Amino acid sequence: MFDSGVGGLSVLRALLAELPGTRFVYLADSAFAPYGERDAAEVSQRTHRVASYLRKAHAIDALVLACNTATAIAIDSLRKDHPDLPIVGVEPALKPAVGLSQSGCIGVLATRGTLESPRFSVLRKRLMSQVTGPLRFLCQSCDGLAAAIERNDDSAIQTLCERYTLALRDAAGPDLDAVVLGCTHYPFAMSALTRLLGSSVTLVDTAVPVARRTREVLGLMPAAPGTSVPPPVLLATRDPQALEQAASRWLGLLTTARLVHP
Incomplete structure (x- = not known):
């Protein structure tokens, strides 16, 4: 599995709970983070390059794109190039949010790359056509937030969360009752977002549904309680110590990360 940085650790956390006993290789493409603020061609190139590296160097049985932007831009072409590899992506949890919302007024916090992708547009339009009652998706791009979470910059995280939640509130009025976290980094700002x-x-994210889908794709049954968990392999394309610290802080993993250059 991989993300542009540490955000995909939110998905790894759910995968470790859903699939204990499974060996995971996590790559943070931190030299190019965040993907959400890069152009589509570069994101596609990096996604294909990292996927090919993980296949060749680690003999993976499946791939989880733990990045909304990479999924939105590159998952279709990736599946075409690797038809024999099960690939699970993440995308903003619009459908679960529709089921949770009473007012039909739903905010979406995501990167610019995700919100501007054709895949997101198709997802939103499909849901709009399927729902008979009132439904509004208020989309807010969150420039800089993923990068602030990468840096573990609490002050910047707070400031940016204030800016973007205020914009959502101003657009929605009092009806806002569900907000989709459309980037895997954003669950690590959950406390700030909840307060605001x-x-x-x-708040709706996709980590648990993605973990369940991964188990279904692999055809695995949940492991018995007490099953030993091999430590994930942690890889980074820049500053592996930052990945180690994030894995320790958010997942309680004490695992050494290694620098790689796919």
Whole structure:
């Protein structure tokens, strides 16, 4: 599995709970983070290059794109190039949010790359056509937030969360009752977002559904309680110590990360 940086650790956390006993290789393409603020051609190139590296160097049985932007831009072409490899992507949890919302007024916090992708547009339009009641998706690009989470910059995270949640509130008025976290980095700003949006707004991310889908794709049954968990292999294309620290802080993993150059 890979992400542009440490955000995909939110998905790894769910995968470790869903598939104990499974060997995971996590690559943070931190030399190019965040993907959401790069152009589509570069994101596609990096996605294909990293996927090929993981296949050749680690003999993976499946690939999880733990990045909304990489999924939105490159998953279709990746599946075409690797038809024998099960590939699971992540995308903003719009459909679960529709089921949770009482008002039909749903905010979406995501990167510019995700929101501007054709795949996101198709997803939104499909849901709009399927729902008979009132439904609004208020989309807010969050420039800089993923990068601030990469740096573990609490001050910047707070400032940016304030800016973007205020923009959502101004656009939605009092009806906002669900907000989709459309980037795998954003669950690591959950505490700030919860304080700013309040308990009446449900925050929706995709980590648990992605983990369940991965188990289904692999045809694995949940492991028995107490199954030993081999430590994930952690790889980074820049500053592996930052990945180690993030894995320790958010997942409680004490694993050495290694620098690689796919």
